[in-house]
Amino acid sequence: MKTLHRFILKSYIGPLVMTFFITMFVLLMQFLWKYIDDLVGKGLGWDVIAELLLYASAGLLPMALPLATLLASLMTMGNLGENNELLAMKSAGISLPRILTPLIVLTIFISVGAFFFSNNVLPYTNLKISTLLYSVKQQKPELIIKEGVFTNLIEGYSIKVGDKDPNTGLMRRILIYDHSKDEENTTVTYADSGYMKPTADQKFLVATLYSGNSYKEVRDNRKPRYSYKEKLPAQKQTFEKEVIIFELKGFELQRADESFFKDSYQTQNIAQLEKTEDSLSKAFNTQIESFSQHVIRSSIFRNPYWGRRQNDVKVTRSLNVDSLYNTLPPVEKISALERAMEFARSTKSYVSSSKDEFFYKQKYIARHMIEWHRKFTLAFACFVFFFIGAPLGAIIRKGGLGTPVVISVLFFIIYYIINITGEKFARELYWTPFVGMWISSFILLPLGIFLSYKATTDSVIMNADFYIEKVKKLFSFSTTRKKHTELSPKTE
Incomplete structure (x- = not known):
């Protein structure tokens, strides 16, 4: 059994490393295309470019690792099925869960490592790349003297x-x-x-x-x-x-101070995010209480002594507004209405401005909670994608980079769209951060369980020949029934 496990691990690690670097290369090209306008023409040295790509690679790992896990598991099990090696293992009485045991253990280690990477390494690299990108954007363009055009890059x-x-x-x-x-x-x-x-x-x-x-x-x-x-x-x-x-002033790269970016939610680990979120929530609750007291004392009850008493004796007050208003002279009635309208407008303006401020602070607190959940969703996504790719590869039995790449990209696009949508809804406070960040995993997890069950029971749900035979039988049945109808004698 140890020999079999070594064989399966050897078959899996190679595609995993290959697909990880291919995925990372594609994502790095997308990163360079996004920031090409900020990098070209700045006279940056190769050391700066290499440093930027290194930090960008670390930031892109949360997208590359789950996709590499999905593609590698799909390729490995597809190759084993296409070469009839998976069939030989099952014929020897080895079940699919037992075949996948070493890969499951390896995926657990990868998931745990991904969590520690997100919590310890990713905040540091986010701080570095934020500082470096800001410095590059502030960098003056490379001094290029063009023909027939005034160059004003040299100061003075x-x-x-x-x-x-x-x-x-x-x-x-x-x-x-x-x-x-x-x-x-x-x-x-x-x-x-x-x-x-x-x-x-x-x-x-x-x-x-x-x-x-x-x-x-x-x-x-x-x-x-x-x-x-x-x-x-x-x-x-x-x-x-x-x-x-x-x-030449300003043409060398002036690195910004990292202290300007260290308080960002993207540069904090779980402990720092929890501490910051707790402080922000307490400050927000204090501001809500202050807002309500201000509205009560300054807008609803203008009398500063309303509701105050020197002892614990219960005070009951009854106030008939209509009777009090009717006792006023006409001139004072008009004056009272004008002051009431003025107080109402002032209160409405104060409530409106406070509402926007409260909404912004709630969104800022939600950003910290979203980043907190992101530390766990990366690790869990690797686990979910493995249980989609491995049973799917055992079912379709197609190896190589053809069919597995198409299926992997399709599943990853679905996951990415759901994840981006959930995160956007969480940022806009339509959903809670927990729902927004975990909805993609919770949607794909039942799919992984379903595929694992079908692969264990040797289902042909993804076999094209199965559906072709079903269609042929359907057409054959329809043709036979039509001929039988034509040959049967008509009854008067």
């Missing part, structure tokens, strides 16, 4: 190049406006040709100019800055070669 300068040789990098008709001293375009440099290259550390841009002139307006510092109405004299300098060094 505007540069325009007539044309550029793509082979040698030689630029012609270079025009540089210097407004680094916040004095508009008082200094202009023009060169017939030249080269511009950044230093190795990307901190400076060295411009080597040939055959040009520099023009600078001469201002009188004794006069106000913007009092010049007449034309100003200019200094002209001619040069055969001139080197200008520009300081």
